[in-house]
Amino acid sequence: MKKYSQERKDMILQLVATGKPVAEISREYGIAEQTIYKWKKSNTPVTGSSLTPAQIKQMEKExxxxxxxxxxxxxxxGYIHEVNLYSKILFIENESNEYPTRMLLRVMEVAPSTYYKELKHTPSQRELxxxxxDKAILSIYTDSKKRYGAWKIHHQLIEQGFDLSIKRVQKRMRLLGIHSITVKKYHPTKASKERVEERTNLLNQDFSTTSIxxxxxxxxxxISTAKDGWTYLASVIDLYSKKIIGYTYAKQMTTEIVMNALESAIQNQQPTDGLIIQTDLGSQYTSSDFEEAMRTNKITHSYSRKGTPYxxxxIESFHAALKKEEVYQTTYHSYEEAKLELFQYIEGWYNRKRIHGAIGYLTPQQAEDQARQHAQ
Structure with a gap:
């Protein structure tokens, strides 16, 4: 039976508390529904209520x-004020099976008369x-939270059975007024942090692998928050699958957070001998505690050279994607709020939904699953 950390349970229960359906959480995070219900039951307090049944019903309705x-x-x-009427109507049609049409019209600021007039129009075969x-593009784009551009949307459309060129996808996206929020590829810059003396760089920018x-x-x-100031995310990535296999988010940048991220990765992956881990020359990664963890777990440590971010x-590319796709798109009021959002991005989106061209347009989880199947 798979074991889950208390922190992971807490994050899932916070998502349940937002009203998100358990079935949806189960699909997104790969945790059985009955497991989530079990956690929910064991964490539900018994409370009394002085409200009448009618008041409770009205409150639940609201x-x-x-x-x-x-x-x-x-x-x-981004649709309400930035995208044309045509896109809004398509969005309403896409969501009308899940939400009341009147509610969609009100939220999207579309007059009912305008909407129903458009529905009465008899379209040509090409328009159909x-x-x-367009509906498929908007569905993929919305599901990716505006993170996918034309190439990834085109790949998803082909997977769905559409037969169309990348140029047509680009044209339809222009007409819809949508584009990826990731506007450029990551280009590392020289770090300004103080470094210790040079150490052995075993990888030497050779990131090739044959398995996980x-x-x-x-x-x-x-990561900046309004209430708690700067906070820190320590991450570990597998170079084969591109999966974030361990991470820790904390209010202080200490050796403990990189140790916890490493321990999480080891617990999740159970690596065998021969593993190499690449880090920079920051004090957390050159500390005696981290080096001892390397020796204990038979992991070989490789170090980046000074002033050579490539x-x-x-891992820096992952952090750049995180900033562009998530962090720079919102304002975190507190550490706790950021923690839940980062959990959803890493566990619910990046690892399980975000496709990568470098691994054949698979998600990191799919790449890992395939590697484990081939190893059997």
Whole structure:
């Protein structure tokens, strides 16, 4: 039976508390529904209530309405004021099976008369085909939270059975007024942090692998919050699958956070001998505690050279994607709020949903699963 950390349980229960369906959480995070219900039951306090049944029913109705409107706003983020009427109507049609049409019209700021007038229009065959493509594009784009550009959307459309060129996808996206929030590839810059003396760089920018748990990389990135100031995310990535296999988020940048991230990766992956991990020369990674952990777990430590960020570009590229796709798109009011959002991004999106061209347009989880199957 698979074991889950208390922190992971807490994150899942926070998602349950937001009103998100357990079935959806189960699909997104790969945890059985009955397991989530078991956690929920064991963490539900017994409380009394002085409210009447009618008041409780009305409160539940209002909470449902607010939750649905909030879900629509999140899905339609950027559509309400930035995208043309045609896109709004397509969005409403796509979501009309899940939410009341009147609610969608109100949230999307579309007059009912305008909407129903558009529905009465008799489209040509070409218009019908474009509408089908546009709906699929918007669905993929919305599901990716605006993170996918034309190439990844095109790949997803082909997977769904569409027969169209990348140029047509690009044209439809221009007409819809949508584009990826990731506007450029990651280009590392020289770090300004103080470094210790040079140490052995075994990888020397050779990131090639034939399976999982051969080469890992680790690094720390900074994340700002309004209430708690700077916070820190320490991550470990597998260079074969591109999966974030361990991470720790904390208010202080200490050796403990890189140790916890490493321990999490080891517990999750159970690597065998021969593993190499690449890090920079930061004090956390050159500490005696971290070096002892390397020896204890029979992991070989490789170090980036001073002023050569490409030596650890795999993990830095992940942090760049995290910043562009998640961190720079919102304002975190507190450490606790950021922690839940980062959990959803890493566990629910990056590892399990985000496809990567470098691994054949698979998700990191799919790449890992295939590697484990081939190893059997």
């Amino acid at each position: 909470m449902t309405r607010l939750r649905q409107e909030n879900e629509i706003l999140k899905k339609a983020n 085909e474009n509408e089908r493509i 748990n051969q080469k890992w990389a680790a690094d720390i990135t900074y 030596d650890n570009s795999c």
